[in-house]
Amino acid sequence: MKFELDTARAGLSVSGYDEGGILIGDTRHTRPLVITPEAIHTDLLPHSFAELSLDHLFVIAALGAEILIIGTGSRQILTDARLIAQMGARGIGVEIMGNPAACRCYNVLVAEHRAVAAALFIGG
16 A cells, blocks of 8 residues: 655644633634634624534534534533524534644644534633
């Protein structure tokens, strides 16, 4: 079996995170954001995870992701299962986890050239 190095640029990835922000490239973001392999969106999410609604998820779905990872901050917070079911009905898989796991998972999926978006909330 022959292995070849994939040198194609995968897309935007998270280069660091902590309780106070997300680092993408050399830019630190301290407000909630949505990242896709192509773009960073700083105006699609409410200030806190508790305010996340189906309308927010539908806007994110329009970005074309097949997988949506929601990072709830420094720890995992679960949401209403109906929100996830509504996205599943649209053919979009949703996973909810704390930011450390969400950032790592997002980066792996970007490296695999998957249609992914991550909605990342800041703080706890």
